[in-house]
Amino acid sequence: MELTKEEQEALDGEMGETLQTAYRILLATGEATNAEKLIPIKWAHLSGVNYNTIGDAGEEFLRKISKDAQVKVKATVNPMGVDFDHISEFNHIDDEFIEKQKSIRDSYIRMGVEPTFSCTPYDIFDLPEKDTQVSFAESNAAIFANSLGGLKTNKESAFSALASALTGKSPYSDFRKDETNIPMTIRMKLEHPNELDFGLLGFFAGKVGDTAVNISGVSQPNRRSCKALCGGMGTSGTCAKFQFTDVENDTSEKVDFGKEEMNKIYDELNTSDKGDIITLGSPQLGLGELSDLSNMLKGKSFQKRCMIFCSRAVQNQARNLDYTKEIERAGGEILSDCCTCLTPLIDTNETDSVTTNSVKGAYYLKNSTGVDVNLKSLSKIIEEDTK
Amino acid sequence: MTKVIVQGKAKGLVLKTHNPINFLGAIDNKTGIVHDQKYDIFEKSVKNSVLVFPHGIGSSVGAYTIYSLKVNGNAPIAMICQKADLTVASGCALADIPMLVVTPEKFNSIENGKEMQIDTKSTEIIN
Numbered sequence: 001m002e003l004t005k006e007e008q009e010a011l012d013g014e015m016g017e018t019l020q021t022a023y024r025i026l027l028a029t030g031e032a033t034n035a036e037k038l039i040p041i042k043w044a045h046l047s048g049v050n051y052n053t054i055g056d057a058g059e060e061f062l063r064k065i066s067k068d069a070q071v072k073v074k075a076t077v078n079p080m081g082v083d084f085d086h087i088s089e090f091n092h093i094d095d096e097f098i099e100k101q102k103s104i105r106d107s108y109i110r111m112g113v114e115p116t117f118s119c120t121p122y123d124i125f126d127l128p129e130k131d132t133q134v135s136f137a138e139s140n141a142a143i144f145a146n147s148l149g150g151l152k153t154n155k156e157s158a159f160s161a162l163a164s165a166l167t168g169k170s171p172y173s174d175f176r177k178d179e180t181n182i183p184m185t186i187r188m189k190l191e192h193p194n195e196l197d198f199g200l201l202g203f204f205a206g207k208v209g210d211t212a213v214n215i216s217g218v219s220q221p222n223r224r225s226c227k228a229l230c231g232g233m234g235t236s237g238t239c240a241k242f243q244f245t246d247v248e249n250d251t252s253e254k255v256d257f258g259k260e261e262m263n264k265i266y267d268e269l270n271t272s273d274k275g276d277i278i279t280l281g282s283p284q285l286g287l288g289e290l291s292d293l294s295n296m297l298k299g300k301s302f303q304k305r306c307m308i309f310c311s312r313a314v315q316n317q318a319r320n321l322d323y324t325k326e327i328e329r330a331g332g333e334i335l336s337d338c339c340t341c342l343t344p345l346i347d348t349n350e351t352d353s354v355t356t357n358s359v360k361g362a363y364y365l366k367n368s369t370g371v372d373v374n375l376k377s378l379s380k381i382i383e384e385d386t387k
Numbered sequence: 388m389t390k391v392i393v394q395g396k397a398k399g400l401v402l403k404t405h406n407p408i409n410f411l412g413a414i415d416n417k418t419g420i421v422h423d424q425k426y427d428i429f430e431k432s433v434k435n436s437v438l439v440f441p442h443g444i445g446s447s448v449g450a451y452t453i454y455s456l457k458v459n460g461n462a463p464i465a466m467i468c469q470k471a472d473l474t475v476a477s478g479c480a481l482a483d484i485p486m487l488v489v490t491p492e493k494f495n496s497i498e499n500g501k502e503m504q505i506d507t508k509s510t511e512i513i514n
Contacts, residue, residue, distance in 0.1 A: 021481065028480035031392045032471030032488070047447045054451040055416060057458035061481075137447035157450040159477035206444075237407075237444050238472055367412040367423060 001030040001171065002037050010167075018069045018166065025163040026171060033154060033173030041153075042128055043074045044165035045121050047137035048158035049108065050081040051101045052342040052368075059100050062107035072168035075113040076121045078138050079284070079309075080105060081344050083335040092347045113165070117337035118311035120227070122149055123286035133176060135164035139234025140227065140283045140360065146212075146241040148226055152176045155240035175211055175240060182243060182252060185214040189258035193218065196377040198225040199359030200265045202232025204257050205239060212241040214252060220244050224292070224378075227283045231360035269362040272372035275355025278302065278385060280332075280378070281309030282340040282361035290318045294326040296378070300386040302331040307345065312336040330386065342368050355381060388490065392476050394507045395485030397465035402436035403499040404428040410449030410474065419461030437503045438463035439494070443475035453478030465505050467513075469494045487512065 003011060003023075011023040026038060048054045054062075081101050082093060109115055116124055119138050122145065128134070130150035136142040137156040145151040154175050156164070164170045174180065186205050190197050198221060205213050220226065233239050248254075285293070290310060308327065310318070315336045318324050324334055338345065340361035346354065346369055353372035354365050362373040376384070406426045408414070413423040419434040433456070443449060453475065456462035465485045466475060479486040485505055489497075493513075497503075504514040 025477045025480045028393050028476040028486070029473050031390065032473060032476035048451050050448075053411060053446075053448045055455045057416075057455035058451045060458075061454065139445075139447060154473055155447070157447045157472075157474040157477040159450040159454075159481050160473045161447070163477070235445055238442065238470075364412065 001027060001035050007038060016068065018065050021065070022163040022166045025159050026167065026169065029157070029160045030171030030173070033171055033175065035171030035173040037172050038169040039133060039172040039176070040168055041073060041133045041135045041164050041170045043076070043134040044071070044161050045076045045078070045134070045136040045138055045141055046108070046113065046158065046161050046165060047078040048162070049078045049104060049117065050342055051097055051104055052081050052344055054104070056100070059104050062104055066107035066110040069111050069166055071112045071165040073165060075165040076116040076118070077108050077113050078119055079117050079339045080337050081342065083337050086335060090345050090347070092349065093344050097344055116311060116313065118284055118313070119282070119339055120284045120286060120311060123284070124311055124313045127151060133170065135161045135170045137161035140230040142240055143230040143234050143242070144227070147230070147243065155234070155238065182212045182214050184209050185216050185245070185248070185250070185252045185254050187254060187256045188215055188217040189256055190262060193221070193225070194377045194379065195225040195228040196357050196359070196375065197262065199228035199232040200262050201257050202229040203236045203265050203359050204261055205242065206233040206235060206237030208255055209237060209239040211239060212243070213239060214243050214245045216245055216248055218244065223286060224289050227286070228359065231283050231358060235360045235363045266375065269359060269366065270373060270375040271366060272353040272374045275353045275374040276351045277304055277346070278306040278355045278381060279309070279340045279346070279361060280306065280357065282358040284339050285310040285314070287314050287317050287323070290314065290323045290327065294323045296382050297326050297330040297332070297386065300330055300382065302386050304385060306332045308332045308334050309339045310334065310336060340365065346371065355385065357381060389493065389512045390488040391507045391512065392471055392488060393479045393484060393486040395465070395483065396506045397437065397485050398504045399435055399437050399464045399502070401439055401497055401499055401501050401503050402428060402431060402433060402463070403439040403497060405441065407441045407444040409445030410443060410452040410478070411446040414452060414456070416452050416455035416459060416461065419456055432461070433463045434461045436463045437465045437467065437505065439467045439497050442468050442470040443472040447474055449474045450478035450481070453484070454482045457482035457484065467497065
């Protein structure tokens with residue numbers, strides 16, 4: 001990759017250690033994606049905020065660089081592990097977690113990021129104009145940006161997005177260039193798919209696809225299902241984009257997603273026929289999803305604990321519109337700044353299994369939190385777990 | 388052709404898997420042990436190995452896992468992939484772990500448990 005004189009000087013350390021580190025990362029990711037140069041980006045979305053995911057090494061790294069580092073472009077951040085407004089209701093979370101999580105939060109704020117603590121930046125801000133180059137870590141957000149938002153981003157890593165935020169640049173990799181041929185088409189064979197089916201389709205597509213896939217046989221579903229598709233796809237592979245298409249006579253490889261394929265993924269992720277608690281979110285719910293939920297809960301109450309994750313910005317809007325009233329009356333706990341994935345809010349001493357409609361959530365509940373998962377659609381959760 | 392993603396020198400034993408690795412979900416950064424039983428290197432430690440695997444998958448935070456492994460003294464001394472991905476490339480860049488991308492033929496020819504020497508500045512990068 002060719003660097004300008006100024007970029008080379010930064011790589012050589014002439015502009016300080018932090019920028020040197022940032023350019024080292026950009027150089028490696030540029031080589032990894034066959035980029036010939038760096039280009040400006042308008043917005044970086046950073047992952048690596050939850051103490052459970054980045055640990056002591058991550059906390060120390062951020063504390064160190066935030067002493068002098070400042071973001072050069074708009075930067076938003078992923079969820080933390082907890083909602084500090086509700087921390088007193090979760091007695092099992094130890095002081096060390098709270099202290100380290102606060103340190104991480106403060107490091108990001110010192111660097112000048114917008115304290116969104118959300119995996120759904122697309123639900124909080126208007127997206128910039130079509131074809132704008134951005135740099136999104138958080139796989140569901142990157143896939144959403146490319147596939148539904150008309151933006152261009154690699155499926156960035158926590159460090160490549162951070163390096164982009166600090167320099168305002170990203171490698172001009174093939175994926176950021178004009179439309180290339182998508183080499184695979186997944187034929188959706190399921191009738192009337194719900195959001196869980198779309199999450200499973202995403203997980204399947206992530207496994208079999210490379211960097212982008214076509215999806216045929218189904219038109220673009222509602223936002224809840226689109227987000228589930230993005231979440232599932234980001235969890236299982238390297239795929240960074242999908243496109244709904246009806247063109248079947250092209251040269252792309254065709255792969256079917258029918259009952260058999262769906263059941264195989266479902267059996268891999270579903271390990272229990274019941275859950276001790278319910279979580280909704282991953283990705284965090286948007287305003288429309290909270291509105292739907294409040295309608296579905298009219299006259300009903302949850303029969304077990306239900307944590308509902310949404311961003312702080314969305315929660316505030318939902319409060320103003322009174323969507324939260326029915327949800328809280330039904331016993332739902334609305335939590336912000338955190339989400340299902342790797343949250344310590346789930347007390348593994350008391351919880352053996354979790355019911356969720358999130359395929360992404362299911363993967364991390366099982367593999368990272370270490371609980372069994374009962375995977376079912378939102379309508380089934382309302383039908384079976386409320387009265 | 389062997390492509391250098393992160394420069395460096397290393398010498399150690401190959402630990403090879405045919406499974407793409409999700410660093411966040413699959414490897415315990417406090418011990419370096421693979422704790423997801425779906426991997427063919429389940430219960431093996433990546434510590435001080437030349438870790439050979441197809442490519443990284445999944446969470447973008449896996450880059451922090453690679454960095455944490457290094458800080459905790461449990462990191463591989465080098466990584467060799469068939470396909471470069473941003474999580475592994477950026478994690479290795481920050482953790483100063485040499486990283487290479489090799490052709491499918493070269494990838495297939497690498498044997499598990501064999502001693503391997505890597506020097507990205509040398510004409511023969513892999514020996």
